Amino acid sequence: MPSAPSTSPRSGSAASGGPPPDGPPGPTAPAASPSRWAPLHPLVLRLHFYAGVLVAPFLLVAATTGLLYAFSFQAEKFVYAHELTVPVGSTELPISQQVAAARTAHPEGTVSAIWPSPEAGATTRVLLSGVPGVGADHTLAVFVDPYTGKVRGALEQYGSTGALPLRTWIDELHRDLHLGDTGRLYSEFAASWLWVVSGGGLVLWFSRRRALRTVRGTSGRRRTLGLHGTVGVWAAAGFVFLSATGLTWSTYAGANIDQLRTSLGQATPSVSAVASGGEHAGHDTASATGGGAEHGVGLDRVVAAARAEGLGNPVEIVPPADANSAYVVRQVQRSWPEKQDAVAVDPGTGEVTDVLRFDDYPVLAKLTRWGIDLHTGILFGLVNQLALALLALALVLLILWGYRMWWQRGRGSAFGRPIPRGAWAEVPPCLLVPAMAVIAVLGYFVPLLGVPLAAFLAVDIVLGELAHRRGQRTYGGGPRVK
Secondary structure (H helix, E strand, O other): OOOOOOOOOOOOOOOOOOOOOOOOOOOOOOOOOOOOOOOHHHHHHHHHHHHHHHHHHHHHHHHHHHHHHHHHHHHHHHHOHHHHEOOOOOOOOOHHHHHHHHHHHOOOOEEEEEEOOOOOOEOEEEEEEOOOOOOOOEEEEEEEOOOOOOEEEEEEEEOOOOEOHHHHHHHHHHHHOOOHHHHHHHHHHHHHHHHHHHHHHHHHHHHOOHHHHOOOOOOHHHHHHHHHHHHHHHHHHHHHHHHHHHHOOOOHHHHHHHHHHHHOOOOOOOOOOEOOOOOOOOOOOHHHHOOOOOOOOOHHHHHHHHHHOOOOOOEEEEOOOOOOEOEEEEEOEOOOOOEOOEEEEOOOOOOEEEEEOHHHOOHHHHHHHHHHHHHOOOOOHHHHHHHHHHHHHHHHHHHHHHHHHHHHOOOOOOOOOOOOOOHHHHOOHHHHHHHHHHHHHHHHHOHHHHHHHHHHHHHHHHHHHHHHHOOOOOOOOOOOOO
16 A cells, blocks of 8 residues: 655655655755665555555455354354264264165265264264255265264265355355356455565565554554554465465466476376276175165275275265276365375275375475365364454455555545556666566466456556656656646
């Protein structure tokens, strides 16, 4: 946001980027040698201002819905306590009996996965796909008491974290405003610009003199600017992290990131689900053809084989997709320390045919996994969720303070004038050309940053040229447009 006015005799220095003060000069002070980066200051100021004004509404929606999502995990535990928890019993039933109980209560659809009870007092989830009335990308989770086999209820579930209806609704609101693929562009646009706004704010804050960063003892616009800058500096690293991790699973930038990781041999690996033999005894049992989970040797032997390979709870069991496929058992713990090991088990013999360890993931695959789980508040549980809530609240406050500063720059009851255009023309070619090259590369990989930025620069150049021809150049010594 624009710099605050100051009565200091040095307020017109290159560091502050503002015009020299009116009135007689103050005491003579040694001239400060301008930094080689000083010409970039007005351009950063203008970009930060316009990005703040135009992108802020999208960021405000993302921050508000993100704040709701940060609390949705705890709310989910409370709202669905009956389905999620049971009194602790003495002995758990075999997985096959628990699945059979779920299928008796809900014979519709097919079993797509089973989540055995991960801890004492937690229910087992049997996930059904193809259930009428349930979306194609959702499943129906049937909750079974692992000690008695009693079905506790059934709820729609979404995603690899097992989001239930409340969290799913908030998640989709944050991700796409319930508008589907088109709505996802809003969140990608916000994520694409969040790091730009944060980085620009950091540059502006640290280019100001220490006295102009003070909050205590100030009032009016100076105080608002101080609050805006102080909170922004403390939260900037978190904003950059949220921006980077949010882009990893966005529509356009996410696809580019996936392609880059694949080309570098850093894609996320998967266990081979191809069975070792061509004929699997019992693979064509009645339960399998009826949409059940029992294939060949059955679930209990498959679970025993996975346990023998060291796969502890929580795990997900995925039945074979066809006659040539194996069971896949994978760990699904996304909190620290992550458990993401996986094995494939031949349904005909019960032997493990492939093993994939999380320790063997490529570095970028691990970083992506950790980044996404940290972004979604899973990696460190409640502490993680509270940190996300604080970041979301900080972003809301920064946006409100930003608009307030703009208002305080005005007169009476009107917003202030925008930052004068033409700042790019003051940047020497030795800085401007490399900066444009970097922007072009970033714009290619992050199109919802590159396309709007190119449009902004094109409009700025055209309007600046028109103003110049009218004798109203707005930067670099000409008169300012009133």
